[in-house]
Amino acid sequence: MSSTQQIxxxxxxxxxxxxxxxxxxxxxxxxxxRAERExxxxxxxxxxxxxxxxxxxxxxxxxxxxxxxxxxWYGEAQAIYDISMNIPRGQxxxxxxxxxxxKSTLLRSVNRLNDLIDIxxxxxxxxxxxxxxxxxAVDVIELRKRMGMVFQKSNPFPMSIYENVVYALRIDGVNxxxxxxxxxERSLRGAALWDEVKDRLxxxxxxxxxxxxxxxxxxxxxxxxxxxxxxxxxxxxxxxIATSKIEDLIHELRGEYTILIVTHNMQQASRCSxxxxxxxxxxxxxxxxxxxxxxNPHLKATEDYISGRFG
Amino acid sequence: MWLSGGALVICVVMVLGLLSLVFWKGAATFxxxxxxxxxxVDGRPYMGEITRHDTYRPALTAYNNLxxxxxAQAETLLxxxxxxxxxxxxxxxxxxxxxxxxHWVEEFEIARxxxxxxxxxxxxxxxxxxxGLLEAFLILHPAASAxxxxxxxxxxxxxxGLALRLVDRRFIDGAEQTVLLPPTALGEAQGLLAVAEVxxxxxxxxxxxxxHHGEVRERWEERRxxxxxxxxxxxxxxxxxxxxxxxxxxxxQEIAEQEGEQSPAWHTAQATLEAKRTNxxxxxxxxDGEFARIREEIDAINQENSRYQLLLRAAGEGAIPAQSTxxxxxxxxxxxxxxRVSWRDKLGIYLSRWHEFxxxxxxxxxxxxxxxxxxxxxxxxxxxxxxxxxxxxVLAALYLREYAKAGPLVxxxxxxxxxxxxVPSIVFGVFGLGFFCYVMGASIDELFFAAHLPxxxxxxxxxxxxxxxxxxxxxxxxxxxxEEAVSAVPNxxxxxxxxxxxxxxxxxxxxxxxxxxxxxxxxxxxxxARGAGEVAPLMLVGAVKLAPELPIDGLFPYLHPxxxxxxxxxxxxxxxxxxxxxxxAKPMVFTTTLLLIGIIAVLNFTTIWLRNRLGxxxxxxxx
Numbered sequence: 001m002s003s004t005q006q007i008x009x010x011x012x013x014x015x016x017x018x019x020x021x022x023x024x025x026x027x028x029x030x031x032x033x034r035a036e037r038e039x040x041x042x043x044x045x046x047x048x049x050x051x052x053x054x055x056x057x058x059x060x061x062x063x064x065x066x067x068x069x070x071x072x073w074y075g076e077a078q079a080i081y082d083i084s085m086n087i088p089r090g091q092x093x094x095x096x097x098x099x100x101x102x103k104s105t106l107l108r109s110v111n112r113l114n115d116l117i118d119i120x121x122x123x124x125x126x127x128x129x130x131x132x133x134x135x136x137a138v139d140v141i142e143l144r145k146r147m148g149m150v151f152q153k154s155n156p157f158p159m160s161i162y163e164n165v166v167y168a169l170r171i172d173g174v175n176x177x178x179x180x181x182x183x184x185e186r187s188l189r190g191a192a193l194w195d196e197v198k199d200r201l202x203x204x205x206x207x208x209x210x211x212x213x214x215x216x217x218x219x220x221x222x223x224x225x226x227x228x229x230x231x232x233x234x235x236x237x238x239x240x241i242a243t244s245k246i247e248d249l250i251h252e253l254r255g256e257y258t259i260l261i262v263t264h265n266m267q268q269a270s271r272c273s274x275x276x277x278x279x280x281x282x283x284x285x286x287x288x289x290x291x292x293x294x295x296n297p298h299l300k301a302t303e304d305y306i307s308g309r310f311g
Numbered sequence: 312m313w314l315s316g317g318a319l320v321i322c323v324v325m326v327l328g329l330l331s332l333v334f335w336k337g338a339a340t341f342x343x344x345x346x347x348x349x350x351x352v353d354g355r356p357y358m359g360e361i362t363r364h365d366t367y368r369p370a371l372t373a374y375n376n377l378x379x380x381x382x383a384q385a386e387t388l389l390x391x392x393x394x395x396x397x398x399x400x401x402x403x404x405x406x407x408x409x410x411x412x413x414h415w416v417e418e419f420e421i422a423r424x425x426x427x428x429x430x431x432x433x434x435x436x437x438x439x440x441x442x443g444l445l446e447a448f449l450i451l452h453p454a455a456s457a458x459x460x461x462x463x464x465x466x467x468x469x470x471x472g473l474a475l476r477l478v479d480r481r482f483i484d485g486a487e488q489t490v491l492l493p494p495t496a497l498g499e500a501q502g503l504l505a506v507a508e509v510x511x512x513x514x515x516x517x518x519x520x521x522x523h524h525g526e527v528r529e530r531w532e533e534r535r536x537x538x539x540x541x542x543x544x545x546x547x548x549x550x551x552x553x554x555x556x557x558x559x560x561x562x563x564q565e566i567a568e569q570e571g572e573q574s575p576a577w578h579t580a581q582a583t584l585e586a587k588r589t590n591x592x593x594x595x596x597x598x599d600g601e602f603a604r605i606r607e608e609i610d611a612i613n614q615e616n617s618r619y620q621l622l623l624r625a626a627g628e629g630a631i632p633a634q635s636t637x638x639x640x641x642x643x644x645x646x647x648x649x650x651r652v653s654w655r656d657k658l659g660i661y662l663s664r665w666h667e668f669x670x671x672x673x674x675x676x677x678x679x680x681x682x683x684x685x686x687x688x689x690x691x692x693x694x695x696x697x698x699x700x701x702x703x704x705v706l707a708a709l710y711l712r713e714y715a716k717a718g719p720l721v722x723x724x725x726x727x728x729x730x731x732x733x734v735p736s737i738v739f740g741v742f743g744l745g746f747f748c749y750v751m752g753a754s755i756d757e758l759f760f761a762a763h764l765p766x767x768x769x770x771x772x773x774x775x776x777x778x779x780x781x782x783x784x785x786x787x788x789x790x791x792x793x794e795e796a797v798s799a800v801p802n803x804x805x806x807x808x809x810x811x812x813x814x815x816x817x818x819x820x821x822x823x824x825x826x827x828x829x830x831x832x833x834x835x836x837x838x839x840a841r842g843a844g845e846v847a848p849l850m851l852v853g854a855v856k857l858a859p860e861l862p863i864d865g866l867f868p869y870l871h872p873x874x875x876x877x878x879x880x881x882x883x884x885x886x887x888x889x890x891x892x893x894x895x896a897k898p899m900v901f902t903t904t905l906l907l908i909g910i911i912a913v914l915n916f917t918t919i920w921l922r923n924r925l926g927x928x929x930x931x932x933x934x
Contacts (some may be wrong), residue, residue: 113806118716145812155803158826168811171821220811230810 008294041301044281049082053298055288058275059125064087064258065110065228070124072105079105081282082124085226092250092259094273094290096266098305102282103262104152107230110260111147112140144171148221149230153237154213156205156220161197163218164205168224183223191219192249211242218249222257229253231261235268247272268308270294278302330908331400337905340898341658341664346627346649347401348444349416350423353378356633357414358430359442360628360649362894363400369417377420386421402895404440407634408486409628412439413894426650429513431623434644436674436920439892441638443623445648447491448519449507449637451478451618457497463506472515473508478637480504486634489622491874517648520640527619527640537605543860545601552587552594557762559584616641661806666904677856677886682903684858688774688876689910691862693843695778695872696785700842701835703782704789705824711790712797713819725794732787740848743780748772748852752873768873772853775872780852781845785838792837796830797823818842832922836915843911846880854881856889866892879907 027293040050063255065087072080080102087093095103105114112133114120126133133143145168156164163170165187175181184201188194193215214234221229231250235243250272253259263269269276270290272296277287278301286293286302297303349356370387377385397418406412428728433441452467454460460477469475477492480502491509492500510519563580570576619640627633643665647660658666671681707728716719752769760768769775800823808818824831855875862874887893887900 111810113809116806116809141812141814144810147810149807149810151803151807151810153803155801155807156805157804157822159821167808167813167821171811171813171817217807220807224812 006085016082018170039301040285040299041280044283049295050283050285052084052284053286053288054085055286055292055298057292058088058288063087064089064127064129065260066127068125068127070109070126071122072102072108072109074117075119079176079282080109083279083282083284085277085284085287087258087260088275090255090256091274092254092261092272093275093277094269095260095262095277095279096145096264096305097279097285098271099264101279102279103279104232106279107232107260107262110230111144111149112147113138125160145224146227147230148224148226148228150214150217150221150232150234152233154210154217156208156213158206159204160202161205161208161216162201165219165223167220172224178269187219190222190253191215192252193219209242211238211245213240214238214246215249218246218253222253227258229257229259231259233264235264236260236264243268266294266308278305280305333901333904333908336898336901337903340902341668343432343647343649343652343660345426346432347399347428348425348430349401349421351416351420352380352384352422352424353420355629357401357403357416357628358427359401359403359414359440360432361399362402362413362898365398365400365415366395367398368394369396381420385417388419400894402440402442402576403424403628405625405628407438407839408625408632408634412892413626414628420863428650429517429648430650431621431646432649433621433623433638433646434679435638435642436644436805437642439675439679439895441623441625443625443636445513445516445621446624446635447476447512447622448510448516448523449476449478449620449622450509450523451505451507451620452506454503457500457503460503461496464497467506469508472587473510473519476507476509476511478504478507483634484632486632488634489637490635491622491838513648515622520646523619524640524643524646527616530612530616531641534609534616537609537612540865541605542602545598545605549594549598552591554593554762555585556587559587560847561761583705613641621646669906673857673882675892676890677882678890678899682877682879682882682906684861685877685879685882685903686906686910687861687863688854688858689843689879689907690914692774692778692781692849692876692878693839693875695774696842697835697839699778699782700789700838701831704786704834704838705793705831707786707799708724708790708793709819709823712794713815713823728787728790732791735844735847736784737847737851739780739784739849743776743783743848743852744772747776747779752776771873772851772855773873774853774876777853777876777878778872780848781842784845784848785842788837788841789831789834789907792834793827793831796827796833798828799830828925829922832918832925836918836922839914839918840911843914844880844907846878846884849878849881854878854879856885879903879910883907 040053043050063086067083067085067087070080070083071078083106087181095106097103108114108127109122110126110133114122122134124134128143128146131143134136157167159167162180162184166174168223169180169183185194185198188197193212196212197203197216205213208216214237218229218234235246238246247268250259250261254272254274261269261273273290275288276290276293278285278293278297280301285297288298293302294306297306326882344360344362348356349359350356354532369385385396399415399416399418401414403409403411403414425553427444429445431441431443431445433443433491435441450470450473452463454463464475467475475494477494477497477500479490479492479500481488481490489504491507491511510516522768535631559580563577563584566574566580589782617639620637621640621643622635623639624633624635645660646658652660669686670683670771673682674680711721711725715724748769748771752767752771752773755769756764756767790917804822805818808822813821853875855877858875858877860874862876863873865870883900883903886896886903890896
């Protein structure tokens with residue numbers, strides 16, 4: 001695996017906006033003369049720490065995932081700065097922010113996929129239903145089995161549709177045909193794919209269309225009844241029709257599953273999430289209920305970003 | 312652009328030229344040619360198949376030792392053509408009579424050229440080809456004296472169409488000739504051989520030959536079976552008994568050294584030794600009886616077979632006069648009247664020669680007969696090599712790509728592996744001989760085959776060590792191909808697998824390897840292509856000119872990887888450069904080459920087919 005490539009990419013993403021984006025923002029902010037609070041973007045540009053603005057309306061009763069003072073470095077470069085947030089059970093939480101702001105890195109930290117990159121270093125805590133994710137005695141493999149993940153680009157395995165869906169069970173050593181059949185059907189129905197593929201379960205998964213492949217990946221992710229479903233820009237490589245299908249699916253999965261979704265698409269975030277967190281340059285800037293963030297953001301920076309004025 | 316295009320064209324033309332040359336020469340080898348008889352101006356005869364035609368400019372000194380008539384004709388001919396002359400290389404055979412297999416016949420010395428109707432081509436088990444005019448077919452009844460002949464003449468009632476004749480051997484013009492005399496000429500016999508039932512005249516003789524050749528050959532096959540298998544089995548049993556004795560002897564020696572003689576263990580071993588010795592004596596006696604019985608059977612078959620003979624008149628060659636000679640039927644592999652056979656018969660002869668080539672053992676120092684043991688050796692060795700090299704190479708490549716942390720050490724290893732591919736193959740041969748045969752083989756011998764010593768079992772070249780050596784030789788190819796295939800597996804798939812909670816090994820086993828499989832098989836194809844054609848290292852580690860036994864046979868333990876084996880590549884070298892009759896062996900070189908190319912192609916196509924099937928199953932994998 002070419003870890004060096006990944007890192008350079010990550011560093012590039014992180015550094016570029018600092019140089020290009022920040023000065024413009026600052027000047028615009030001052031020009032508008034709206035400085036009832038200090039502009040966090042300017043503070044970040046100056047290298048100071050800024051507190052996250054967590055809306056008080058966001059008081060979930062049940063928390064699935066708790067992030068506490070989380071920092072992450074790629075080698076020397078810090079990618080995530082002191083993020084704390086709570087992900088409520090049964091709801092959809094969207095992570096938005098410009099490219100390179102650390103959304104995906106944060107998401108991948110939840111199931112410790114960043115462990116695969118040698119030079120990644122972390123500090124802080126994440127707690128999944130009471131269990132520390134970065135605890136000393138944690139078995140990463142067991143941990144990952146408690147979560148499902150859907151990637152930016154659909155990545156069905158080179159095997160049949162059926163085997164793709166039951167992959168997580170297979171590696172757990174489940175071989176009872178009855179159980180596998182049941183899980184397969186339930187997951188495919190859950191991913192709204194059952195009717196399209198029920199007659200060709202033994203066909204290669206790579207023969208499906210892009211949208212179907214992505215839904216297959218969702219089916220695979222929910223097959224093991226995950227406690228959290230992580231979605232990393234699941235629609236970015238899909239056409240509008242396939243995108244709307246996935247969005248409908250997210251709607252249907254809400255309630256049953258806790259979903260943490262990274263997206264670049266503001267409309268998507270506003271359409272399908274309950275809560276939204278805005279991140280910028282590795283910091284969590286503002287987090288609240290989606291309706292609040294999109295209609296009445298507390299910060300000018302958030303408003304600028306969601307209205308498309310930068311990012 | 313023109314330069315690169317031109318280079319490509321030259322490459323393609325050269326490769327196609329090579330292939331078509333091998334194909335054409337190899338395929339034409341077995342086609343039966345007509346037999347020509349030349350008589351030179353000064354009356355010397357030459358008869359045989361024309362194998363090569365040549366146009367050249369004879370040097371003037373070539374006339375010096377020619378007869379005056381020849382010189383005269385040569386001068387007129389050369390004057391017409393402007394000093395250019397043709398010559399034909401005639402395969403005259405009859406080595407035993409003439410001490411020659413081939414003769415160049417110059418165009419300017421030919422007085423007469425014809426194709427005698429009953430010129431026969433005989434392929435024999437020994438002494439190569441025989442060319443002669445068919446005279447008679449004989450069933451002999453040996454008779455050393457006149458009285459015996461008399462009794463036989465009175466007792467015999469010849470078969471339909473056969474007549475009784477006396478077979479007499481006499482010297483005419485300094486050459487030993489076989490002459491048929493009528494029964495009444497008993498008194499004139501000089502060296503009476505036998506009384507024979509004779510089919511006189513070529514047509515009837517040919518009919519009789521076709522009638523009897525099959526049964527004679529069947530008896531000969533039976534004899535070969537007796538010699539090879541039955542004798543082999545008895546030998547094997549006897550050898551086993553001998554080894555049992557030797558083993559106990561060694562044990563006894565060890566006990567004597569460790570616990571001293573007269574110890575209880577020593578006494579037990581002594582008793583066992585006695586038992587084994589008695590057993591060996593018993594087995595030996597049985598074996599002697601068996602050998603005698605087999606010998607008897609063989610003798611009986613020989614005697615019966617020796618009664619059937621063909622009388623042929625060799626055309627003579629140069630100074631050697633024409634003479635009549637008897638040829639035993641069981642010595643003849645194939646015979647045909649070359650100038651009479653129809654197109655269909657020729658095709659039959661052609662196919663039967665191919666059949667013999669592919670399925671039979673070689674004879675006449677490999678220059679004739681078949682190459683079955685070499686085909687068998689090549690294929691077995693290549694398969695064992697693939698079985699060794701693929702798992703090893705794949706595991707090594709997986710470690711390099713998936714487990715090892717990138718660093719100077721890994722880069723160093725990778726460079727070393729790549730350089731290994733550039734090491735001359737003979738170096739691998741030397742290593743194989745020095746390490747596998749003399750170190751590993753010798754240790755195995757000491758541990759498990761001590762009773763066989765000083766005859767080495769594994770401590771010499773053999774199929775197993777040859778496969779090991781070639782596996783080492785082709786290892787870099789497999790490693791490089793696998794590394795490439797593994798690194799071409801998208802990272803997103805690995806991550807997807809990890810995200811599902813798979814461990815590293817599960818990911819490799821279920822996602823990476825299946826996905827990389829077509830690439831791995833590509834490596835295997837390259838390894839086979841390289842390994843199957845390699846000869847140099849094999850000469851050191853086990854390929855031999857003639858292997859008496861195949862590495863797989865019916866005797867326990869059936870697979871004998873320690874045995875020497877024959878290899879097509881080595882066979883080509885041997886036939887082409889080590890054979891006494893190299894002119895006759897030359898077509899065989901092409902045919903064997905054609906076969907080797909064919910076998911490698913078949914092995915490769917099988918693997919490609921496998922790869923395509925797997926490629927369809929796992930998708931992707933464009934290599």
